[in-house]
Amino acid sequence: MNFGQSIIEALETMNGNKLRSGLTILGIVIGVGAVIAMLAVGQGAQDTITGAISGIGTNLVFVTSGNDILNVRNPKPLTLGDAQAIADPYSAPDVLAVAPIIQGRNDVTAGGQTMSVSVTGTTPEYFILQNYALIEGEFLTQDNLQGNASAAVIGPGVADKLFGRRNGVVGETIRISGQPFRIVGLLESKGGGTFGSQDNQVIIPFTTAQTRLIHRSVLNEVDQLYVQAANAKAVPAATDEIKQILRQRHRTPVGVDDFTVFSQADFLSIATTVTGVFTIFLGGIAGISLLVGGIGIMNIMLVSVTERTREIGLRKALGARKRDILVQFLIESSMLSLIGGIIGILLGWFLGFIVGRIAAATGNPFNPAISVDAILLATLFSAAVGLFFGIYPANRAASLEPVEALRYE
Amino acid sequence: MTSDCVICAEDLMKVYQMGQVEVNALAGVSINIERGEVVAIMGPSGSGKSTLMNILGCLDLPSSGKYILDGEAVETLNDDQLANIRNRKVGFIFQSFNLLSRTTALGNVELPLRYAGKISNRKERARAALDSVGLGDRISHRPTELSGGQQQRVAIARALVNNPAIIMADEPTGNLDSKVGKEILELLLGLNRDKGTTLIIVTHDPTIAAQTQRIIHLRDGLIEEKQ
Structure with missing residues (x-):
């Protein structure tokens, strides 16, 4: 079955159920938007902090009194x-x-x-x-x-x-x-x-x-x-x-120095670690909403399969193979998440922009950086979510017996 | 068995497991239908009509027995090969039309061609099929914008678009009034006359059955054949 035709058909089906498709897409939009915005904020924070540390020079060493790790008396x-x-x-x-x-x-x-x-x-x-x-x-x-x-x-x-x-x-x-x-x-x-x-x-x-x-x-x-x-x-x-x-x-x-020697590289590695953890943490929380969006897709696709049992039976009677039905439903769920992903990227970019503006307005200028990596990651992840959560419903549709499906009321 | 038989079925059995009870829907049906024949299958409900049609249409496989459809031994085929047979050799017409409601008449007729693999002149063939059922001016209408008779014509166009060896019609006039029903039957019989398509009609209606060449009566999963 023609791939382009399948995409058009999937879009037609989604168009036939505008509200339902819209709400399902919204789940993904929020998920992807949150991931993009959080990664951008994390990346922006990292850039600002490491930029500031790099500004002090790579060959500087700082010496202070006292020991941060060991307890030293009367340093x-x-x-x-x-x-x-x-x-x-x-x-x-x-x-x-x-x-x-x-x-x-x-x-x-x-x-x-x-x-x-x-x-x-x-x-x-x-x-x-x-x-x-x-x-x-x-x-x-x-x-x-x-x-x-x-x-x-x-x-x-x-x-x-x-x-x-x-x-x-x-x-x-x-x-x-x-x-x-x-x-x-x-x-x-x-x-x-x-x-x-x-x-x-x-x-x-x-x-x-x-x-x-x-x-x-x-x-x-x-x-x-x-x-x-x-x-x-x-x-x-x-x-x-x-x-x-x-x-x-x-x-x-x-072994019991009463002073601490610290280089810029030490600062940099600590700051990178901290902001990295921070970014992963933010992204992880945002990822949960993407997961919830994916479950929304699965839910809607299962409803759709049940609703269209007769249609599936008819398609099989007309010569659709198991694979054709599987592909049809997978395309539909992927389209839902892909559209959601694209809108979500725009939303995430917008959120990042707003955060940047708020930061600038409060006197802590920092630029949320939306990297190509983050966009690719979010797009791939949302498509993967669509595929993953589409597999079960699509498989269910594809394994329907034509006789049973045609008889379904 | 003549070489010209398009359906050669021998001792078809179909057993359904309904909970603890085994139901013999078909209890050994042998049937030969020659190319170009028009056959009616009649019988009370529960007699195994639908089961027989499903098996003859390759929607279902028999529990035992031999079935050769247009030269292919059906009982040895897997799911995909069955789908392919349905696509190329069988055209289905249903009582409730079974059209895709969101798709135009042309799109509905195109559907079997799309599952048939690469066909370059899909649109032209679908349009020609619609022309041949007298709906050439309705190609971009959706099923909801068509009358019952017109919808069944679209379904007929869909059934014949792939030039199948047989057309199977399950109560094709059941949802239509008698005047429109007569027109639809005329159309089907005309296809048989003009193209020599083998026609199998499952029906309750004796007046429809009377217009076919042969009537197969089923009762309790067995044939009582009358000429």
């Missing part, structure tokens, strides 16, 4: 001395640069505007490590550092809020917790980061921060060390060297 804080030891090219040949970080949150004021921003005290190396670019002015210098200078490099978000412009702010004065600082540089926008937007920050010399703004209990204590390895491949070697140096300096027994 020694990291100090400037540790930073200098790691920067020593003889004991750590794979380390290119080290930047100590000390961070706090302070009110910044200028021209009557106030905002609370993250203030970072660090060394000039920090700018190289972070790959910052400037709109105007210059980065902090070694002179700023040694002279406890009241100099600040500000992010574009701060400039927007305090001055309402992104040019000519160098030379202006801002007050950080009431103390005046002169702006020496304005950073280019980098977008959102792992720990909030990098655009809303102020960077000042480490020495100035330590003595005047961000007080720590131990002399020369730092919150974090940013370490740049010679290249991405040298990260494991650099990590080992850092651990060696710090174990020696902190005099910790083997």
